[in-house]
Amino acid sequence: xxxxxxxxxxxxxxxxxxxxxxxxxxxxxxxxxxxxxxxxxxxxxxxxxxxxxxxxxxxxxxxxxxxxxxxxxxxxxxxxxxxxxxxxxxxxxxxxxxxxxxxxxxxxxxxxxxxxxxxxxxxxxxxxxxxxxxxxxxxxxxxxxxxxxxxxxxxxxxxxxxxxxxxxxxxxxx
Amino acid sequence: xxxxxxxxxxxxxxxxxxxxxxxxxxxxxxxxxxxxxxxxxxxxxxxxxxxxxxxxxxxxxxxxxxxxxxxxxxxxxxxxxxxxxxxxxxxxxxxxxxxxxxxxxxxxxxxxxxxxxxxxxxxxxxxxxxxxxxxxxxxxxxxxxxxxxxxxxxxxxxxxxxxxxxxxxxxxxx
Numbered sequence: 490x491x492x493x494x495x496x497x498x499x500x501x502x503x504x505x506x507x508x509x510x511x512x513x514x515x516x517x518x519x520x521x522x523x524x525x526x527x528x529x530x531x532x533x534x535x536x537x538x539x540x541x542x543x544x545x546x547x548x549x550x551x552x553x554x555x556x557x558x559x560x561x562x563x564x565x566x567x568x569x570x571x572x573x574x575x576x577x578x579x580x581x582x583x584x585x586x587x588x589x590x591x592x593x594x595x596x597x598x599x600x601x602x603x604x605x606x607x608x609x610x611x612x613x614x615x616x617x618x619x620x621x622x623x624x625x626x627x628x629x630x631x632x633x634x635x636x637x638x639x640x641x642x643x644x645x646x647x648x649x650x651x652x653x654x655x656x657x658x659x660x661x662x663x
Numbered sequence: 664x665x666x667x668x669x670x671x672x673x674x675x676x677x678x679x680x681x682x683x684x685x686x687x688x689x690x691x692x693x694x695x696x697x698x699x700x701x702x703x704x705x706x707x708x709x710x711x712x713x714x715x716x717x718x719x720x721x722x723x724x725x726x727x728x729x730x731x732x733x734x735x736x737x738x739x740x741x742x743x744x745x746x747x748x749x750x751x752x753x754x755x756x757x758x759x760x761x762x763x764x765x766x767x768x769x770x771x772x773x774x775x776x777x778x779x780x781x782x783x784x785x786x787x788x789x790x791x792x793x794x795x796x797x798x799x800x801x802x803x804x805x806x807x808x809x810x811x812x813x814x815x816x817x818x819x820x821x822x823x824x825x826x827x828x829x830x831x832x833x834x835x836x837x
Binding site: 492494575577580581582584587588591602603604605606607608609610611613614615616617632 | 666668754755758762777780781782783787806
């Protein structure tokens with residue numbers, strides 16, 4: 490059975506929406522999706538707010554209750570019948586995220602056992618046939634096939650295959 | 664550069680000593696090292712205490728301030744000059760351990776960056792040349808070479824290579 494490793498933020502969990510919610514809460518300004526094109530959220534705000542935004546990632550609760558990326562639950566459940574699925578997230582950079590990410594997965598992806606959840610940093614440690622991720626940097630030393638999941642920050646990256654949503658993942662792998 | 668993945672409990676962190684301390688605290692009885700031969704700690708206590716012991720693993724603080732296994736710091740620091748080192752621990756079973764394990768590594772192994780720490784469950788997800796672990800079960804689907812680190816519970820397991828302490832790891836890999 491082939492194995493698929495799947496990232497969390499911006500692939501199954503909507504981190505940009507959380508940035509947007511907290512930014513609007515703190516500065517009464519909404520960042521429109523069109524303003525995010527080609528950028529990380531921190532690059533779309535005025536420079537004097539940038540450090541404030543980066544601190545969100547280290548704030549307890551940021552990774553709690555994030556919205557689920559559309560289609561991810563249904564498609565991953567279908568993939569799990571044909572592939573071995575691991576969730577592989579670079580959580581090590583953000584220790585405040587550990588318990589929230591773990592609880593989020595239990596709630597939204599209850600069919601993925603704890604044995605198949607990985608918190609890591611450098612994803613070259615992952616042994617899998619495919620890695621679905623929004624960061625091409627993780628594909629450089631990955632031994633399998635990287636599949637780039639489109640997120641505003643990576644739209645200008647050149648990588649094949651690229652998938653724009655979970656329906657395209659289903660078309661590629663099912 | 665070849666890569667070594669290294670387990671935590673009973674390899675670099677003395678979990679049996681912690682079991683022993685807490686057991687003596689709760690039952691005023693000391694389990695002698697000789698009583699642990701061929702057993703997990705929970706198997707060395709009277710059967711009516713077994714469930715109490717298992718709960719330690721799910722108790723906040725169990726994984727905090729564990730003693731460092733003798734020689735591990737010096738030998739891993741030497742190995743890090745010749746190999747890429749990852750710490751790979753099956754922390755996913757015990758969510759209360761996440762932050763304590765992370766902090767423990769920062770204190771006792773500050774030369775290992777967060778990018779090279781992995782919390783997982785099924786270790787077949789680990790891509791490495793060697794895995795130093797006290798559980799042979801993790802070697803079954805591991806693609807590299809498993810190296811069994813002796814712990815009381817595994818003394819009757821047949822596995823080659825086996826190392827009895829960190830000096831033997833140094834002899835094998837340096």
